Amino acid sequence: MRKIWLLGLTLVSFGMPLLFKLHSSVSVVPTVAPSPAKTIRYEQRTLPQSIVHILSIPTDRRFLVTPVLSPKVATVEEFAQKYQAKAILNAGFFDPVNQKSTSYVVISGRVVADPKDNERLVNNPNLKPYLSKIFNRTEFRRYLCGETITYDIALHSDLSLPGCKLVDAVGGGPSLLPELTLEKEAFVDKNNGRDAIGSNQPSSRSAVGIIDDGSIVLVMVAQKPNVRLAKSGMTLPELADFMKTIGAKKAMNLDGGSSSSFYYNGKTVYGKLNIVRKPIKRQVKSVLLIQENSVNK
Template sequence: MKKLLALFLIPAMVLVGCSNDEVTPSAPPVVEAPKTAAEQLTSADWETKKVSESIVWKYKHFKELFSSNQSITILDIDLNDAGLEVEVPHVLSGFIKTSEAAASVGATVAINGSFFDTSKGGSTVFFKKDGEIINTTRSGFTPYRENAGFAIGTDGSISVVKKPAAGWSSLTEAHTLLASGPLLVLDDKTVKQEQQVFNTNRHPRTAVGITADNHLIAVVVDGRFTEAHGMTTEELATVMHALGCVEAMNLDGGGSSTAWIRNRGVVNYPCDNKKFDHGGERGVATAIAFVQK
């Protein structure tokens, strides 16, 4: 009897062993690599509104961009539109808000311009308008903060240029030129930033850049809030390059950083009133305004 029982058990054990051998082990879970900052920017679901035929307004709040909270406003402006004009309204002394400067030239959208005297007003960097030099860079001004220029050629073309060795006055082909800096992107490559606190600390920032297909990308980054930490200039350069700019420059930032749209007002969150709202606009010396005819 025992022998007969063994004869029945042996095949059953063989079958169990075969069944176990045929079980496919479960695959390990796929862990996706975290997105780079550039990938986050290009894949983001931006809030997008068309302002005019050639101007698009975008906004996005990021919770983990550069491991921080970031509030970014973009104005995407198609410079191929013959009906678009670019102005640089300014004051020689005292202050003017970006919104006021924009309204004075009938602008559709505008951003703040370059550095100014916070006591007396007026530009502290090289500024030429319509062929006339309004002022030169103040003596002792930090060189890397005026090594780039927003230039309007005699033919109306817009570009971001690097400061030539011979100085800004040597750029005779620029009919209008507003110096600022640092330079962020040149020849489709991000520019290495000097390790100075102006660059390495996070602040509200304003920047402009030009894409290969001749769009101007104006970016305003909010900062000095829990909701918006601001950026270093290296981070800002990464943003501008990710948005397609082949050349880009930093403008005045901090409490000056402002994006304005006609019939909407200030659309970013300026920090001059220390509130995360649209009411903290600061008086400046220059603005860059875009007029849709």
């Protein structure tokens, strides 16, 4: 019987462009495991305008990366308490007013969140010209291909991988790699100056990427307290460049700004700072969980 390989990432050192080398410091806190090649690894990089939290999930049958949707919005700490996850990153977009998702979420093959069911989104006259693109944004997918778990990043309308069954998916967007698709996914409209997520302004950001070997990397960019808020964080083009430097071949943006939040090893980090430089603890609708695969417990 073939072994089941779950995708992950052994952290590899890549050449960093000058933008990310200046004044940067690195601290690595691995989990306890017999081999670095089989270890979830956490890295924090202090850059001139941000602090970046990176979680690398190795290609190992012990771990799963799966989306979870909450009936009501909750902090990543509350998700952690409920699901006993090893790590959590905020995921899809949502409307904080009605607490409904504006991103697709699929769990165990069933659609549990459909943006077309969000009346505030569908009935917003300012968004009507963009709805077809909003309903076809990028999503992070988990497949079962025979006995093998495979992850992918694709547009919502893209067909499933041949011979594979779609198990889970969570929408976000735009795609960061192999190309930045801000206009294609209706986050930006240069004709009227639309920039729905402030893509060209530094801010806190969240992203997920896939390495060549199929392993996964989660990234949360936090604003830096000693940097002027308007200059603190990353733009979307900078985030795309950063994902490339850590080896991602495919990558997608997740909900950012005040939603950017990350949990690992009992500690929660919130990415957005308020005017007095204190973290904003925002509740979110969906997250990505890193859990041990029950088959291997």
